[in-house]
Amino acid sequence: MTQPPVFTATTREIRVSVxxxxxxxxxxxxxxxxxxxxxxxxENQGSITVQLLKRSWQITDAHGRMQQVHGxxxxxxxxxxxxxESFEYTSGTPLSTPSGFMxxxxxxxxxxxxxxxxxxxxxxxxDSPHQAGAVH
Numbered sequence: 001m002t003q004p005p006v007f008t009a010t011t012r013e014i015r016v017s018v019x020x021x022x023x024x025x026x027x028x029x030x031x032x033x034x035x036x037x038x039x040x041x042x043e044n045q046g047s048i049t050v051q052l053l054k055r056s057w058q059i060t061d062a063h064g065r066m067q068q069v070h071g072x073x074x075x076x077x078x079x080x081x082x083x084x085e086s087f088e089y090t091s092g093t094p095l096s097t098p099s100g101f102m103x104x105x106x107x108x109x110x111x112x113x114x115x116x117x118x119x120x121x122x123x124x125x126x127d128s129p130h131q132a133g134a135v136h
Contacts (some may be wrong), residue, residue, distance in 0.1 A: 008078070009122035014081075014108065016121050022128040029098065030132045036126045037092040037133030040074070044081035049111040051080045052087070057104035057121070062097035062131070069104075080111065098130035 008017045019039050026035040044050055057069040072078065079087040095100065103123035109116050 007122040007124040009120040010045070011119035012117060013044070014050065014106075014119045015041075015043040015045055016106070017041045017043070018122060018124045019127075020124055020126055020128075023092070023130075027128070027130075029128075032070060032096045033094060034096070034098050034126075034128050034130065035092060035094045036128075037090055038102070038124070039088065039090045040121070041086055041088045042079070042081065043086040044083055047083050049082050050081065050108050051078060051111055052106050052108055053054075053078055053116075054107040055104060056107065057102055059095070059100065059102050060091055061095045061100040074106075093126070095126060098128045100126045102126065 003108055004019050004021055006017050006019050008015060017040055021037045023035040023037055027033055042052065052073060054070065054072055058066055060066045060070065075089045075091060077082055081087060104121040105118045107116065108122060
């Protein structure tokens with residue numbers, strides 16, 4: 001099985017990499033229920049300690065319907081990343097269409113100065129074998 005592509009974005013020396021996986025065993029195409037997992041790696045490539053406080057996602061299905069998701073941290077954590085450290089987690093999302101895409105931002109803070117800033121989560125496609133053709 002070939003690995004799905006990795007989508008990356010770097011903001012202020014924080015690199016975010018995402019890879020999405022279609023979950024056939026949790027999906028039910030006959031009932032328009034399609035589920036993906038996505039694995040995110042956040043790497044602090046800079047020289048300042050940072051903390052992830054909140055997340056904001058835009059999830060768009062194949063019909064252009066968008067939902068916004070906001071919340072504290074990721075998977076119940078607000079990880080602190082020292083220079084050179086990384087944090088990886090896996091989460092998931094369902095859609096009612098066989099494809100879509102996600103993008104977003106992490107709301108960070110510099111630990112020493114308290115300066116808040118956002119880092120980009122790259123747009124990444126949610127593709128399944130049930131779509132009529134690659135749309136992304």
